[in-house]
Amino acid sequence: MNTRPYHHGSLPETLVAHATELLDEAGAEAVVVREVARRAGVSPAAPFRHFPDRAALLAAVTEAVAAEFGEIQLAAVNSADSVPFRALGTAFVRYALAYPHRFALLRGAVFGADRTPALEQGHRAFTDSVIEMIVAGQRRGELRQADPELIRIAAQALVYGLSQMFVDDYLDVAQADQLINQVVDLFGLGVLAPDNGQRADT
Template identity: 55%
Template sequence: MTEPPAERGAYHHGALRAALTEAALDMLDEGGLARVTVREVARRVGVSPGAPFRHFADRQALLTAVAERVLADFGDWQRAAVAGTDHSAFYAFGLAFVRYAATYPHRFELLRSAVYGRELPEALRPGMAQVGDLATELIVAGQRAGELRPGDPDMVRLAAHALVYGLSQMIVDGFLPAENAERLVEGALTIFGQGIKGTSD
């Protein structure tokens, strides 16, 4: 049985892997994780149903590659937000986290399943490390500039991460109304930045 022309000549080296990953990302944006199937990804790219398995052992491996691509995009999104803000860089970083989830809820769904589990896939470790390093860098810079209170940067990062993750989930789930989400997020981040402990102690 001969392969389709597109499969014989159009893809070589890493081009087919990249095309499959991009098609899977498009399907994810369109309908969420349940929409992404290896067979449909192959059909969209124009190759045989078995061709993707030359690059991905199974559907989960394909989704991990998509998550890797999403993490890179997510990191670029946050760096752009920090570079273009007139506000505190750490505040902009947190707000960008929530905005990304609200803009791409299905990508957030994928990251939630791929990243926030018991074991982080090896392929996703570099992307997560870059995002984490950027957050720590912004915390330390903010503390040195007097924008953030002194404290263990790792604990500040953990607390902030929990806040923006929870807010993102509440928006994606529809618990926070979309039309008021940004205002509510800005308020929550401002309260977090100010601290909630009173001065009576």
């Protein structure tokens, strides 16, 4: 069967974009190469010129989602009006709320023990940037003088767990805005410097 000419730029990027659409619609199981090809307007065989199998396509989707995930968090930090570290945590949870299937994909691929080399490199770079952010916050007197890596792990455990509770419908998404702020602020009482001026009334 003849297909219409391809006029959409880079085919691999377009395939990944359509695969991500399927991921958002119904999760990783919905990412089927034939449907990705149909949405891209190419033959069923065309994707295999760039991705040898479905797993390779899904790996490319995971890498793209992981990169976007980090970029969104860092953008929130760069535009933060107050403590950047707080903006980082809030952006983490809001991403999971906006893209639960992407978060589920990252949960297995990035937050697991078997990261691909590309994901490992990206994860390491992002982790290093978070550590630098914590150290900078400590120098400015925003955060307590504690082990930066320990602060990072504790903060990630908090936002990861909170995100999963929303994704699993354990917590009411309708109360997300209030709960995110309250939980992150409560955590902040433990890591913000006592004279930072951000302490809530007790």
